[in-house]
Amino acid sequence: MSQKNSRIKQLNISTKIILLYIGLSAAHLALLIPALYFMVKISFQEKVSEDIQNSISTVTSRLTPESIVWLLAFLIPGYLILAAISSYILAKRTLRPVHQITMAAKSIKDGDLSGRIDGVFSHDEVGELADTINQMISELDFAFRRERQFTSDASHELRTPMTVINACVEDALYTDDETIIRENLRIIQTENQRMRKMLSQLLMLSRGYEGRCHIEPEIIYPREMVDSVAEALAAEIEKKSLHIHNEIPKDLSIYADQSLFTQLLVNLMENAVKYGNENGGIWLDARREGTHTLLYVKDDGIGIGREDLAHIFERFYRADKARDRNGSGLGLSIVKWIAELHGGAVGVESRLGKGTIFTITIPCRE
Numbered sequence: 326m327s328q329k330n331s332r333i334k335q336l337n338i339s340t341k342i343i344l345l346y347i348g349l350s351a352a353h354l355a356l357l358i359p360a361l362y363f364m365v366k367i368s369f370q371e372k373v374s375e376d377i378q379n380s381i382s383t384v385t386s387r388l389t390p391e392s393i394v395w396l397l398a399f400l401i402p403g404y405l406i407l408a409a410i411s412s413y414i415l416a417k418r419t420l421r422p423v424h425q426i427t428m429a430a431k432s433i434k435d436g437d438l439s440g441r442i443d444g445v446f447s448h449d450e451v452g453e454l455a456d457t458i459n460q461m462i463s464e465l466d467f468a469f470r471r472e473r474q475f476t477s478d479a480s481h482e483l484r485t486p487m488t489v490i491n492a493c494v495e496d497a498l499y500t501d502d503e504t505i506i507r508e509n510l511r512i513i514q515t516e517n518q519r520m521r522k523m524l525s526q527l528l529m530l531s532r533g534y535e536g537r538c539h540i541e542p543e544i545i546y547p548r549e550m551v552d553s554v555a556e557a558l559a560a561e562i563e564k565k566s567l568h569i570h571n572e573i574p575k576d577l578s579i580y581a582d583q584s585l586f587t588q589l590l591v592n593l594m595e596n597a598v599k600y601g602n603e604n605g606g607i608w609l610d611a612r613r614e615g616t617h618t619l620l621y622v623k624d625d626g627i628g629i630g631r632e633d634l635a636h637i638f639e640r641f642y643r644a645d646k647a648r649d650r651n652g653s654g655l656g657l658s659i660v661k662w663i664a665e666l667h668g669g670a671v672g673v674e675s676r677l678g679k680g681t682i683f684t685i686t687i688p689c690r691e
Contacts, residue, residue: 426458430458438465486517490516493516494509494513496509497509497510523655530655530659530662540582541582542580542582542667545581545586546577547577547609548574551573552571554587554590557591565598565603565604567598567605567606568604569609572610574611574612577611577618579618581687585663585666586663589663589664590622593622597626600624600626601625608621608622613689616688616689618686619684620686621683623680623683624680628677628679629675637657640655642654660685668687670686671685671686672684
């Protein structure tokens with residue numbers, strides 16, 4: 326019995342459908358033939374009037390139960406053969422998408438995510454399965470591409486400070502000039518801090534993309550947070566003689582994760598300080614619009630070119646004319662991620678030589 330079950334399991338779906346169809350047809354005939362036999366037999370045994378008998382055709386009157394049985398004996402094999410052919414064609418057409426799905430799964434196993442399941446136009450369960458698998462392959466392809474790009478960008482960005490540090494170490498080893506040694510140590514310290522910051526931001530983004538970062542929203546007041554961030558950046562602000570204009574209403578509150586939103590403000594204000602003009606200003610404002618709160622961070626600095634605006638939220642992207650190596654190239658990517666993590670968005674408007682305005686949209690608490 327177990328061997329029989331194992332043999333059945335080894336059959337493909339197409340063969341199982343054909344056998345099932347033939348079996349149902351045979352069962353149908355097994356019930357129909359006896360019924361026809363007894364109906365004909367009874368009809369011939371009944372007495373009918375002479376007028377009715379005369380109205381029966383000559384061919385029909387010659388039919389007997391035995392002749393019907395012989396007739397069915399010839400028709401049944403033909404019926405079963407026709408059922409087998411019909412079920413085979415039906416099974417092949419029905420299971421063609423399943424074969425395509427199998428081939429797509431094998432391509433994923435081999436690392437090829439460019440293939441898709443084509444030619445499935447039905448709106449049944451098989452068509453829905455094909456659409457779902459195509460969507461899954463697309464998402465996997467996007468995720469793998471993003472990770473490869475992420476790894477490539479991170480390697481490139483980390484290679485630069487490592488090269489600088491190595492050059493400074495070699496320079497310091499082959500000199501007795503204390504001034505040169507101290508200068509090399511200062512450069513090494515700067516590059517080390519930059520790498521630490523970059524790695525911390527990479528870890529934050531990695532956890533975010535993997536869904537391992539969970540927000541703990543609470544009621545917070547952006548005006549107070551801006552004052553705290555400005556105090557933390559006081560040295561950089563004083564160095565460029567910048568003026569901070571905190572115009573956010575005192576009573577305006579948002580529902581967000583305090584730690585992440587502080588990081589968002591730090592990145593935006595650092596960006597405004599870094600690319601702001603000497604004796605310039607940074608303006609911060611916020612207001613409610615319907616079901617959302619809009620936060621604005623504006624500066625009158627060097628601005629961003631139109632061709633660069635579409636790319637500034639990409640990881641490690643820097644506009645050639647306006648960016649230097651002081652940053653990690655991840656700050657605005659983190660701003661975008663934090664905004665989207667809260668169900669919001671970030672927008673930017675800028676003109677070269679006129680300054681930049683970043684707009685953060687955060688949904689209000691329901």
